[in-house]
Amino acid sequence: MFRATPRIWDISQRIGTSTPLWPGEPPVRLSRRAEISSDCPVNVGALTLGLHTGTHADAPLHYSNAGAASADTQLAPYIGPCVVADVRGCHARVEIGDCDWDTLAGAQRVLFRTYERFPYGHWDENFAAIAPEVVARLREGGALLIGTDTPSLDPQNSKTMDTHKEVLRGDMRILEGLVLDDISAGEYELISLPLAIEGGDASPVRAVLRELL
Numbered sequence: 469m470f471r472a473t474p475r476i477w478d479i480s481q482r483i484g485t486s487t488p489l490w491p492g493e494p495p496v497r498l499s500r501r502a503e504i505s506s507d508c509p510v511n512v513g514a515l516t517l518g519l520h521t522g523t524h525a526d527a528p529l530h531y532s533n534a535g536a537a538s539a540d541t542q543l544a545p546y547i548g549p550c551v552v553a554d555v556r557g558c559h560a561r562v563e564i565g566d567c568d569w570d571t572l573a574g575a576q577r578v579l580f581r582t583y584e585r586f587p588y589g590h591w592d593e594n595f596a597a598i599a600p601e602v603v604a605r606l607r608e609g610g611a612l613l614i615g616t617d618t619p620s621l622d623p624q625n626s627k628t629m630d631t632h633k634e635v636l637r638g639d640m641r642i643l644e645g646l647v648l649d650d651i652s653a654g655e656y657e658l659i660s661l662p663l664a665i666e667g668g669d670a671s672p673v674r675a676v677l678r679e680l681l
């Protein structure tokens with residue numbers, strides 16, 4: 469019997485020394501703790517990186533002291549049907565008017581593509597944020613997760629984190645730093661699991677989209 473293999477798109481950044489970093493974040497460092505030699509049969513590495521480096525899932529603990537850490541969040545929001553919304557025409561924020569609400573009605577997971585091309589190799593301080601009103605409307609439609617190809621749902625200089633707060637109100641989950649350059653607007657299956665980091669306010673994820681057959 470013939471069974472089609474669904475296509476898989478990797479929507480994650482590579483983690484390395486040229487991964488764009490939130491200002492002030494520690495550099496990514498991979499060190500070799502052991503190397504293959506006549507005395508040692510294996511290579512063993514150790515990694516240093518900020519938890520919001522590259523493609524990552526914010527844990528509720530990032531924006532609330534009462535929120536769950538990465539190790540303690542349910543995984544269901546991170547796996548399942550998902551809509552990719554093309555909002556490349558947006559300006560400083562993705563606003564209600566930038567969204568095609570016919571395709572977003574009832575969506576459980578929504579990923580926003582704001583970039584024409586992901587800013588590989590440099591930090592873009594003028595990335596597009598998402599308006600809290602957009603999050604509120606998605607929450608009313610039953611959304612569990614919101615993702616973006618930028619480093620944050622709120623502007624870099626935000627002190628109030630209004631959009632993250634709106635997410636908290638609906639107990640939704642957040643993905644940031646996605647790479648959606650090769651992804652057309654439409655429906656997919658999302659798979660993007662955070663690591664079970666105890667006390668973690670975020671975790672790197674390997675995020676993929678799978679074709680719906």
Ligand SMILES: N[C@@H](CC(=O)c1ccccc1NC=O)C(=O)O
Nearest residue numbers: 490493518520526619620621644
């Ligand atoms: N808002 C960003 C991250 C963030 O706020 C941040 C990440 C690393 C170091 C400092 C940060 N914010 C500091 O003011 C995020 O949601 O991932």
Ligand SMILES: [Zn+2]
Nearest residue numbers: 520526644670
């Ligand atoms: Zn983050």
Ligand SMILES: [Zn+2]
Nearest residue numbers: 526620621644
């Ligand atoms: Zn965030």
